[in-house]
Structure formats: C-alpha cells, structure tokens
Amino acid sequence: MPHIVRCFICLIGLSLFVTPLIANQQNIYVPGDLSEWVPWVLEKHPDQACPFQSNGEYQFCNAPSSLRLTLDDGGGTFELKGHAFKKGWVVLPGDPLHWPQDVLLDGNPVSVGEQQEKPAIWLSAGQYTLNGAFRWGDLPELFYIPGQTALIGLWVNGHPQSRIGRPKSDRIWVGRQASDTSGTDADRLSLSVFRKVTDAVPMEITTLYRIEVAGTQREVQLPAPLLEGFTPTQVYGALPMRLDANGTFLLQVRPGIWEVSVTGRSLESIEKLSAPAFPTNAYWPETEIWVFDARPEMRLVELSGVPSIDPTQVSLPKGWHAMPTYRLSPGSDLIFDVKRRGDPEPEANQMSLARTIWLDFSGKGYTIRDQISGTVSQGWRLDALRSTQVGYVELNGKPQLITRLSEDSPAGVELRHGSIKLSAESRTEKTGRGLAALGWDHPFQSVKATLNLPPGWQVFSVSGVDNIPTSWLQRWTLFDLFLMLVTAVAAARLWGWRWGAMFLVTLTLLWHETGAPQWTWINLIAVIALLRVVGDIRRLRRSLEIYRALTAVALLLLLIPFSVDQIRTSIYPQLERPHQPIQGYAVQSVPQSARPGRAPPEEALLGELASDPAEPAKRGIKSRASALKGYGESFDPQAKLQTGPGLPQWQWNSIQLSWNGPVQPEQMVDIVYLSPAVNSVLNWLRVALSLLLAWHLLRGAIPTKAEKALPVVAAVLLAPLLILSQPRDAMAEYPPVELLTDLEQRLLQPPRCLPGCASIPRARLSVSDQDVLQLRVDIHVSETIGTPLPGRAGHWEPSLFLV
Numbered sequence: 001m002p003h004i005v006r007c008f009i010c011l012i013g014l015s016l017f018v019t020p021l022i023a024n025q026q027n028i029y030v031p032g033d034l035s036e037w038v039p040w041v042l043e044k045h046p047d048q049a050c051p052f053q054s055n056g057e058y059q060f061c062n063a064p065s066s067l068r069l070t071l072d073d074g075g076g077t078f079e080l081k082g083h084a085f086k087k088g089w090v091v092l093p094g095d096p097l098h099w100p101q102d103v104l105l106d107g108n109p110v111s112v113g114e115q116q117e118k119p120a121i122w123l124s125a126g127q128y129t130l131n132g133a134f135r136w137g138d139l140p141e142l143f144y145i146p147g148q149t150a151l152i153g154l155w156v157n158g159h160p161q162s163r164i165g166r167p168k169s170d171r172i173w174v175g176r177q178a179s180d181t182s183g184t185d186a187d188r189l190s191l192s193v194f195r196k197v198t199d200a201v202p203m204e205i206t207t208l209y210r211i212e213v214a215g216t217q218r219e220v221q222l223p224a225p226l227l228e229g230f231t232p233t234q235v236y237g238a239l240p241m242r243l244d245a246n247g248t249f250l251l252q253v254r255p256g257i258w259e260v261s262v263t264g265r266s267l268e269s270i271e272k273l274s275a276p277a278f279p280t281n282a283y284w285p286e287t288e289i290w291v292f293d294a295r296p297e298m299r300l301v302e303l304s305g306v307p308s309i310d311p312t313q314v315s316l317p318k319g320w321h322a323m324p325t326y327r328l329s330p331g332s333d334l335i336f337d338v339k340r341r342g343d344p345e346p347e348a349n350q351m352s353l354a355r356t357i358w359l360d361f362s363g364k365g366y367t368i369r370d371q372i373s374g375t376v377s378q379g380w381r382l383d384a385l386r387s388t389q390v391g392y393v394e395l396n397g398k399p400q401l402i403t404r405l406s407e408d409s410p411a412g413v414e415l416r417h418g419s420i421k422l423s424a425e426s427r428t429e430k431t432g433r434g435l436a437a438l439g440w441d442h443p444f445q446s447v448k449a450t451l452n453l454p455p456g457w458q459v460f461s462v463s464g465v466d467n468i469p470t471s472w473l474q475r476w477t478l479f480d481l482f483l484m485l486v487t488a489v490a491a492a493r494l495w496g497w498r499w500g501a502m503f504l505v506t507l508t509l510l511w512h513e514t515g516a517p518q519w520t521w522i523n524l525i526a527v528i529a530l531l532r533v534v535g536d537i538r539r540l541r542r543s544l545e546i547y548r549a550l551t552a553v554a555l556l557l558l559l560i561p562f563s564v565d566q567i568r569t570s571i572y573p574q575l576e577r578p579h580q581p582i583q584g585y586a587v588q589s590v591p592q593s594a595r596p597g598r599a600p601p602e603e604a605l606l607g608e609l610a611s612d613p614a615e616p617a618k619r620g621i622k623s624r625a626s627a628l629k630g631y632g633e634s635f636d637p638q639a640k641l642q643t644g645p646g647l648p649q650w651q652w653n654s655i656q657l658s659w660n661g662p663v664q665p666e667q668m669v670d671i672v673y674l675s676p677a678v679n680s681v682l683n684w685l686r687v688a689l690s691l692l693l694a695w696h697l698l699r700g701a702i703p704t705k706a707e708k709a710l711p712v713v714a715a716v717l718l719a720p721l722l723i724l725s726q727p728r729d730a731m732a733e734y735p736p737v738e739l740l741t742d743l744e745q746r747l748l749q750p751p752r753c754l755p756g757c758a759s760i761p762r763a764r765l766s767v768s769d770q771d772v773l774q775l776r777v778d779i780h781v782s783e784t785i786g787t788p789l790p791g792r793a794g795h796w797e798p799s800l801f802l803v
Contacts, residue, residue, distance in 0.1 A: 392644025456676030
C-alpha cells in the first residue's frame, strides 16, 4: 500500500472521534403524578440530553459532522453542519486573527460571540447548518476548526486537498498544504533533544524529542534515545513508534509539532554521563539540553564538566524549568561528585489534619474522622494517642492494617509513601471536659476541626484553640454586659435589690436566645422610671402612658411565642429547627460490606508492613525489621483488616475549631457542654422568670378592673399562637424531597447497556487502484450513543469531497 493513502467513508454522520447514533431512549417508568416534575428535576442537569460515548466515560453535547472550507489568498468561505443535543455555544472555524464574517444559521443572519477566545454562536438543540466567510491578506499557515469535527473538505486556491495535515483535533495546516504536496523535496524535519536525569535509586533518564514535521507522512529512523547502559522502561507519545532491540527508534511522522519521550534506568552506580555523538545526517541537533532532578534525601552531589545555563533562555518541556539546566555538546561529560549519601538530618514531616467530630447523643464519647495530608520524610510510622481507639485507616485510597509495636504501645499504621493522603476513623471516650486536639502522637503544621453536636446539646465555653468559636460564653460582648447591668441596676433602684437580682438572672438567660425580648424590657423599665419623675405635666404623662401600654402589648406578643418555643424545645429538642432534617450530607464512610474482614486493633498482627523489605533501604531509611524482630511475627498479606466503628451521617449544630500554627500532640481542647437535661431546665426557668417579670411590669400598665381578665386574654392569645407555631414539616407535602431525589437519580442513570450499547458485527475494507481506502461498517446500537470508528485519529483522515 502506498505511504500516502486517501481515505473515504461511506457512512455519513460517523465521526472520526465520536459518532452520534440515534436510537430509542432507555425507558424509565415515571408515575403519572411525577411526570410533570421531570422537567423541573432535569433543569439543573442540561447535559442529560447529551449521549454517552460507547465506553460510558463522558458525554458529548455537540457533534460537528462536516466542515467544507474554500480558502484562497484573499479569504474564503465555510459550511459547518452538525447536531446540538442541548442549547449552548457552538464554536465556529477561525480565531481572533481570522474572525468569521457574515455568518448565517440555516440561511438567516446570526450574531457571533466569543467563548475562550474563539468565535462561537448560541444555538438551540437540533440540527444546524452554518455558513460564513473570511477575509485576510495572506493565507494563514494554521487554521483553527471546531474540535472533533468529523469530516473535513478543504479547497485551497481552487484545488481540493486530498491529504489534510491535522496536528491537533482543532487545527489543520493550510498555508503549507500546497507547497507540501509537490514532492518529497518539501519534506522537512527539525529535532530538539531534552534529557531529564533523575538521581533516584536506580538512576533514570527521560529523553524527550520535540519534532517539527512538514511535508508528507513518512517513516523516519532516529538514533538510540537512551544512553549506553540504560534499559528502556517507558515510551510515550502521540505518534506511532517502535524501539528496536539494537536501540534504533522508528517513528511514523506527519505534519505538525510532536513530542515523544523514552524513559530508561540504569542499575549501576553512575559517576558520569556522556552526551552521544551522532552523524549530522541523523537529524541530531548540535547540542542537547539536560536538566538534573536532584534527590538530596538519597545523596548529595555536585555537577561539573559542562556549563550551566539559564532555564528561562531555552524552551524546556513543561515542569522542567525549576531544575538546574545544562547544555551538552556531542562527547561532553556530566560528572557527578558525591558529597554525601543519605540524609542524616531529613527535614521534619509536613502534615496537616482536618477532623470531623461527632458527639454521641448520650454525650459519653466521640466518633472522629481524620483526614491527613502532607509529606513524610522521617519516622515512617504514625501512632495514635492512647486515648484514641483507631478502627479503620485508608492510605492513598487503600485500607491499611492497624498494628502495635508491643502489647503496651499504642495502635498505629506504617507509612511507606513520601506524599500521603490518609483517612482514619476512630473513637474517643469522653473523660471530663478535655478532648485531644490531634488524637495522634505527632505534631501537625495546620489543624482544623468541625464539632457536630446532636439536638439538645450546646457548647457553653471552649478553650485551647487559637480561633475562639461562637460558644455561649464567647458570644458575650462588653456592650451586652453594659446593657444588662444598667437594666438590672435600674430595676433595683425602682423596686429593690431582689427585683434587680431577678432581672439580672433573667436577662442573662434570655439575652442570646433566638426570639427572646431584649430591648422591650429596657424600654418598659425606662418609661416606668420616667412616669415616676414626670410629675403633673398632663400631656407628657399621657404620652408616656400610651407608650407604656404599646410596649406592654409588644412584650406580650414577643413573650408568648418565645415561651411556646422554649417549652416545645425542652420536650422535643429536635424541634429547635423544625425545617432542618437531622440527616445531613456528612462525609461518607466506606460501607462495612465493602470493607475487608474485621480484626480488632488489639489482635492485629505485628511486623513489617512493606511488601518489599528493601524499600526502606532504597529511601535511605533504616529498616524497622530489627525493631520488630524480637516479637517473632511477620505481617500476613491475607490478614483481615479492621473495619472501624463506621461514621454518623447526621448534622445539626456545628462548631468550627482551628489553630493558626503548629499543634503538638499533648495539646487539649477544654469544652464545657450544656446537656439536653440542663437545657430543658433552663428553658422552663426562662419561661417562668419571663412571665414573673412580665406580670410585675404589667401590673401598673393595666387598669385595676382589667387585671381579673388578664388570664382570659392571655389564654385567647396563647391558643392561636400554639397552633400557628407548629412546624410546617408536620404537614405532609407531595412530592416529598426523598421522592424527588430518587426520581432525579433514576433519570440521571446512564444507559444500562454501557459499555455494550454499540457493536460492529461486520466491517469491509477495500483499497482501490487510486489509493483510496474504502471502509463500510455495520453498527448495531440499542441507545443514543457515540462510538469511535476503527483506527486511530491522525493515522487516517476521511475526505469530505470524496463522499
């Protein structure tokens, strides 16, 4: 078969990358009463109308099926056809320098917007045909097109281009097209070589080729990418390639800019590396650019033999700019002068801790979830405090065995990773008021915690944290204390010290309660005091009496519903927030059924957890085998791992605890709680004292003849308020939130047939004498799905003008 093959696809609508195939949507039964809720449920999921790819990994909402481009030195035109599965932006051909003009949508003018620096228009769902024009002075080299366009037809200066260079999915070669088709004389290849030397054990070298290709698709042979003594371990790139046993490197190149890399390792100790010397006709550059990835925890070396250069002055691959950079000529040597092996003083571990703590409903203990992240450079073991009962640990997503170094030592886990993400579940029994800030026998650089309280519990005060949370004691301000003391002193001057003390206690209990009258007490005491000193000024006295009566009515209107809420909450603490469900969205724990077999921490096997005994030595760390040898046991890979206590899934009141700096293991948090029983007594006491003070203040504000009717009036006012104050959730609502959530989950389910919704039972491939590859494919589908064509993108391109 000739190396230039023009390809022809007979099935219109099949995409080179993803192909939309229309079939019946999966049937999901929705009861009649819920059918009208389907659009409302799916409103926040607009991608639901978009079909899945055949492997089920992602959805695509726009399928540009064909693009016709007619370009010349002065401008050009385009026609783009496709299908939008939801309303949204559709990208047009062109870029900010070559903006499309006179764009028509199905023959009608449409305005062009900008999305991510590309021209685009807003379309509704359905089929579309877009036409437009371009104007420029010179034909561009690269031309941007909508990504994943299926079929492309290109005419340049009136000539159809059977071979379209497509370096990436969203751009094609245009300016070089005509010149590159004349023959092999226009075939060009430019090569840049970069190497990254990783001073690990064993040493690794990654050789990266940056290749600029023009002309025809062809096969090129490059010299060995690896240095002498290195064995290849990985080959990566977007071009077809083959690394032979003799070291030659074969590439199938096509127009564009490409990067391919080969990684190798050497099992021998390296004292120097030499840049290879290749003949000039092997595409090899005059110099190579090397970077050095030092590992000081393994060994400390000084480099010599070649000059270092500024990494900002060369076009290094992404992520290589922070390393020392060197320019090597053929035959030059990079010499390693070893100053030290290992790291006798490794830097301290850098770890942060995020805790989620649930107080038991009984108040006798805590359930804790710890999330630890950071880097570990020494120690290689994390032990819990003796007060912490660790039940389940995951390290980098894998369950870990909880062990003890001796019968009297605390439980812990072995760490065999420099960078860790650890999740642990544990229990801590409540003893006194103290709670360990960490729960682990290791300092942490940053710590934050969320304390979840069950209904009926409150935090009176907290100490031992840097940022004081909003507990009952910490909510008091100097202004609050000033107002409360002034009110109590005023009441003592008016009615004696007993009533002053009564006001002081009552206001202390009421001041920070939701819905409690605060300023009403002050207003009423102030107007009563003024009435005593106003004298016989009739008009002023009359105004003050009216104001006192209005204030008394306001006090009653505030006090009655407040008393109802206090009594109801004292009996049913869950009604403190009648519209908030206690079932929250807490962090999900690994289900017990999905976890390994259960084994309590005290029965965990002792021994070395690393599967490779030489792993600590590779990292320059002394093995723990000698420390565990005396116990005569080793880790059994088939041992059952602990499953832990499981995590609560409720949320109610939350208290945020945080520290500004490092926290030591011995640091404690002192928390004083108000239990449901104490809060119930306080609620009844607030109601009783409030009613007593209200009766005392209102005696003078109500005429003597009406005092006998006061109980009747109070009962009349109390009855409707008791009815209206009932929680709305007591009334059944349809549909309930749980039913709508279940409906949403059902509607968002991917097709059940994935990844087998499409199959190719038959395909026929033929090559004609005119270098045309013809592919006929039968595809069976059971859902609206996308399926890729046989072959790989870039290896062969469909030609629209042949369809």
